Amino acid sequence: MKEITNKIQEIATRLFNEDQVDVFLAWEQTGEEYRVKPYFARSAADVSNIVFNEYCIHNLSTSLLKFRDGSDRIGLVVKGCDSRGIVRLLEDLQIKRERLYIVGVPCTGMKDPLAAARNQSGFNNKMQTIDIARKCLDCIQPNPVIYDELIGPENPPLLQGERFAKVKEIENMSADERYQYFEDVLSTCIRCYACRQVCVACDCRTCIFDEMKPQWVGRETNVTDNMMYHIVRASHMAGRCIECGECERVCPVNIPLMLINQKLIKDVNDLFGPYEAGMQYVEGAKPALSRYDEKDPDDFL
Incomplete structure (x- = not known):
């Protein structure tokens, strides 16, 4: 060193x-x-x-x-x-x-x-x-x-x-078991926003969670508002998370935040891949969910 x-x-x-x-x-x-x-x-x-x-x-x-x-x-x-x-x-x-x-x-x-x-x-x-x-x-x-x-x-x-071993464990749960799992882990969130502050992909000048007019998400540390915060933030990271793991490392209550991110990484890779965020720089390139292609899968419609 x-x-x-x-x-x-x-x-x-x-x-x-x-x-x-x-x-x-x-x-x-x-x-x-x-x-x-x-x-x-x-x-x-x-x-x-x-x-x-x-x-x-x-x-x-x-x-x-x-x-x-x-x-x-x-x-x-x-x-x-x-x-x-x-x-x-x-x-x-x-x-x-x-x-x-x-x-x-x-x-x-x-x-x-x-x-x-x-x-x-x-x-x-x-x-x-x-x-x-x-x-x-x-x-x-x-x-x-x-x-x-x-x-x-x-x-x-x-x-x-295996890279997505923990993700697959959660995927194998029933819908009720998954909901209970995330309700338990996210109920401890104190909404300190350390995960947002340390994230290089959270580069919006004004964050939706700081908006007051309109106020999109409540600021209470209840399960509903906590879930909304983490679901919205994770969705913003889809196709953009570089897997540095800093969000989870700095979390003062040890929420497994990378579990959510890795689930989206796995899904984006399956649907739009092979794709890994930030692995090479090509001028003008955009993340998988930041561009549209007529050949994109639309099975969800």
Whole structure:
């Protein structure tokens, strides 16, 4: 990891010195090893603060939304899931490719800093071993899919077992059993919107859930409003979710949000595929459910 950190710092310094970027997005450490957060370097003098370690799990592509209305030239470091997020933003016309200098780092799986923080909090009855984050075990693309410069050799997929095994378990339930399952897990939602804030595909300037005139969805944390929130949000992710798993990782009440997303990924793949969101950038391309083709299946009519 130290070698990667040094290489990132070297590239960032070169880009600033050659006046190729105005800001460089990476990570910085603010205490213990697991206390890592996104970092915006504004000059070559800031580059020494950049680190890359096994806790750099945050998807930096989401941070690009902070710059979409400006003209800053942006350098940034991406892992596989981060790079799929960049493709998502390019397809949604949220930022222009020529503004980006992308440094790719093949990923071997990250550790979850939230799990490490809970270990140190004293609330756990016993210390837990901090292994690769659970979301990384579902990863099908650990290598950057779009980049200007790549650091290190590519890695094999991290996915363990069958990709949609949990989805198929839910599909095999009866309708009543499925409803009860989702009623139980979504009843714990506190509507903090952390899942929305961390999602690179949630790039609307005004979210439907913030609208008051008209108010489309109630703001109470009852089962009905919670279900409406998660169903609408998941529908907006259909064909667009890049499977970074950040929504589920940051959920303070541990709702299995990726289960819903993966169900839609599976269905979109079956109906419109083979299709995987954000796996390659083709100028002018759109996600599966953002375009119309006369040959689209219409069995539901």
